[in-house]
Amino acid sequence: MTAHKNHEQTQKSGGFRPGCLGVLVMIALTIFLPRVVPVLQPHVALPADRILDDPLFTIPGLPGDQGAVYLTNTLVTWAIAVFIVLLMGFLVGRRVKQAMARDEYVLTGFTDVFVSFVEVLYNLTESTAGKWTRVIFPYFVTITTLVLVINWMELLPGIDTIGVLTPSHKPGYGYVVKDLGPVAILWEEAEGKGEKGEALVPGGRYGLAAVEEGEPTYEFRPFFRVASTDLNFTLALALVSVIMTQIVGLRALGAHYMEKFFNFRALLRGPMGLLDFAVGLLELISEFSKILSFSFRLFGNIFAGSVLLFVMGALMPPILFGFYGLELFVGLIQAFVFGMLTMVFMAQATQHH
C-alpha cells in the first residue's frame, strides 16, 4: 500500500512510469484473483494469538499466571514497530547532528519530512504548554510517532494474513486448507458440521460450506497482528499518559495539585463549598475514565478498522483500496489525537485552576 502511494506521487511529478503499470496490475489482481482463490474472512478474536505456547519469560511477583509474557503476534509487530521507530529516530538524529556540525540548516529527503513533522508537534506543544514544553514534548512526540508507525503497519501486506496452521481444538471447526507444496492456503471455513447435518450457508460463493466428515480442520494463527488491536498496548500507553500527567502536575504545582481532587479548602466555605468538593471527586473519577477512554479509543478505532478491512476484503476486494485510504487517515488521526490529548492534559495539569 505504501508502494502504491509512492507511485501515485511520482506519477504526479512526471509522465508515465513503470510503477504506474504496477499499480494497474495490483488493481487487476484484486479483481481477478478472488475468482481463482477464495478470500476468507479471518476469524475475529479479541485476545492476541500466541505463536509459541510457552511463555517467553515471567515477571515475578504477580498473582497467578499474570506475570507470564507470551510471544504473541501483537508482540511481534510491536517489536518490529519499535525497531523501525528507534532506527528512524537514530538515523534522523544522526543526520540532524551532522547538519548542525556543518552549520547547515537545510535538510533533504526523509530527514526533512521527519523534522518538519516534529516541528509541527513542537510548535503545538510550545503554544499550549509554554515553559513546560521541554518536559511534556517527549511524551507527545514519542506517543504520536510510535502509535502512527504501529497504526500504519495495519496496511502492510502480510499482516494478519501470514501465519501458522495448527490442528483444530474442536474437530469440525476452523478452516479447511489446500496444500500448495511448502505452503498451504485457507480454502474453506468450517463452522462445524451442522448440528442438524446440513450446510449452514448454502449457495454463497465464498460463503461458509459444510465440511466433509473426517476432513481435517485447522486453526489459523497469524504471525503478525497490529499492536493497537491488542488492549495491552493501548492500556499501557493510556497508563503512561495518565500517570505521567499526574507526575507532571505534581512537579509543577507540588501539593497544590492534589487540591484539584480533594478540595478541603472549599469545604470551609460552607454549603456551596460542598459542591466544589464533589466536583473535585468527580475530577478524580474522570482521571480513571481517561485511562479507559484513551485505551479503548485507540483500540476501538484500529480494531474496527482491521475488521472493516477483513469484511470488505471478503465481500468486494476491488474497492479495498478506498478503505486502505480511509485507514491511513484514521491511523494518522488516532495517533495524533492520542499524543495531542496527552499533551493537553499534561499542560492543563501544570496550570492552576
Added chain:
Amino acid sequence: MEALGKLGISLGFLLMQFLAFFIIMVLLRMWAWDPIVTFLQRRREKLAKALEDARVAAEARANAEAEAEKILAEARAKAEALIEDARKRAEEVARQVREQAEAEAKRIREQAQAEMEAERNRMLGELREQIAALAVAAAQKIVQESLDEARQRALLQEFFSGIRDKKIVVLDELGDVAEADKVEVVTAVPLTEDEKALIRKALEEKLGSVAIDYVVDPSILGGVVLRIGDRVLDGSVSRQLQALKAQLTTA
C-alpha cells in the same frame, strides 16, 4: 480478572509494555528529540537573525536613501538659489541700465530745457534793451525830456530789477529771518551780471552764504520777488498794481 483475560489483557504483558515505553522514550529523546529540538531552535534563531540582518540592511538602505534625498534636495535648493540670484542680478543690471538710460534721458531733457531757458533769457535780455529804449523814447515823448538820460535809465533799471541805489528794495521788509539755505529771485527780465552780484552781496549780508536761484517770470511785469525759505517778499510791479487797484476801488 477473568474478564480482563478474555479481553486479552495480561498484567505481565501490560507491565512490560509500560516499562518498554519509557525505555523507548529515553532512547528516542537521546537520539532524536533533543538534537531535533536543538536544531529547530538554532534554525529559528538563525532565521530570526537573518530577518534581523535583513531589517538592519533595509534600514541602512532607507537611511542612505534618505541621505541621498537630502543631498539632492540641498543641491536642488542651492541650484534654485543660484538661479534666483542670477535672475536678481540680471534684473538689477536691467534696472541699472534702465535707470541710466532714464537718467541720461532726463539729463538730456534738462540740458535741453536749460538751453531753452538760457535762450529765452538771452532773448528776454535783448528784449529788455529794446523795451527800455522804447519806454525811454515813449517817456521822452510824454515828459518832454525832463529827465536826463542816466536818470531815466536808472529808473528803468530799478523798475525791471527792483534794485535802487544798489539795494534790493524789498529786502528791507525782511525782518529777522530764520536761516534759509535757498533763495529764489524772480524777475521779469533776466538780470545782468552786475545786478546778480549786487543781489548776492545783499543777500549774503543778510543771510550769510546762500544758494541763489534766478528765475525769469515776465508775468510779474517788473520789480523783484524774493522767496526766502517759506517767506515771500513780493516787490513785483504786478503786486503794486494790484495794491493800487485795490486802493482806487476802495477809495
Added chain:
Amino acid sequence: MEATAAKLIGAGLAMIGAIGAGLGIGVLAGGAVQGIARNPDAAGTIQTNMILGIAFAEAVAIYCLVVALLLIFAV
C-alpha cells in the same frame, strides 16, 4: 444458542449509546467551525478545545464499545 443471540443483541443495543456521542461530536465540530469562520485568528485555541471536547464526548461512545466488547467476548 439463545444465550449467544442474546449476547449479540445486547452488544448491538449497547452501541445505540454511540448515537449520543455522534450527535455531540457533530455539534462540537459545527460550533468549532463556526467559531473559526468568525475568528480565524483563534483557530489554534478553538481546535485544541474542540479536540478536548470531542475526546470527552467520545468517551461516552467508548463506554458503549467497552460494554459491547465485554458482552461479546467476556461474558
